[in-house]
Amino acid sequence: MPNKINKLQRIIGNGLVLFSCEGVAEGVIVTKLIEHDLTFLDRAQIVQDDSADEDETDVHWFTNERHERRIEDAFLNEDYGNDVFVLSVKDQQKHGLKFRETYTTRLHPVHAINIITHPEIEMLVLYREGQDQQFRKWYERNKRSLGKNAKPSKFCTTELRMADVKEYSFLKPYWDDETELVGALNAYRQHTVNEPGDFMLADLLK
Structure with a gap:
């Protein structure tokens, strides 16, 4: 835009x-x-x-x-x-x-x-990895059980195995x-x- x-x-x-x-x-x-x-x-x-x-x-x-x-x-x-x-x-x-x-x-x-x-901001990682649609499906499956923790950073750490996604290194x-x-x-x-x-x-x- x-x-x-x-x-x-x-x-x-x-x-x-x-x-x-x-x-x-x-x-x-x-x-x-x-x-x-x-x-x-x-x-x-x-x-x-x-x-x-x-x-x-x-x-x-x-x-x-x-x-x-x-x-x-x-x-x-x-x-x-x-x-x-x-x-x-x-x-x-x-x-x-x-x-x-x-x-x-x-x-x-x-x-x-x-x-x-x-x-x-981890949504940017999902877009780079082409995982934004997968995240939305994961969110719908997990939003009730995870509550506020059903967020992009959680998806990155558990599904994409990016344990350091919030780390400077x-x-x-x-x-x-x-x-x-x-x-x-x-x-x-x-x-x-x-x-x-x-x-x-x-x-x-x-």
Whole structure:
């Protein structure tokens, strides 16, 4: 849906972007999009987390911080000379970040945007592996017995034998192929409907 990409690009414009990632997989994929030059964002637009350890993860392109007040204290007290867009990458479609009025009404305000990976970011693994239909059948068979645990990550670990599907050591090389990554993001977009105003990772693509 190119118009959704264009919409997000128009909203951000020349503003700065801070990625707030819910988990390891979200951070790995955001990093791959940036380092493979797959996103319409310029690297100079991205607020980095200078406090992060770079020896084990690529977290410097994003923060794992999820609490609004701690994000404000760590990143938003500086005057960047431009609007700042906090892109919250998460699986829940509700409950966006809410920053204090001090930040949202200043000369260069802070804006919160949801980047949704519902029901779980492991859906991207299922699309890459061509297992999305099998997952849906498995879900129907197991949703009553497993309840909330009938989710993509559970399918990956039990049916695809991907025990480390949430681990950095597995995810970094797994998503290193940019063609596979872009294909999975676009497949997710084709089969998913978000709430109005929310975006997907595919909407960051060029």
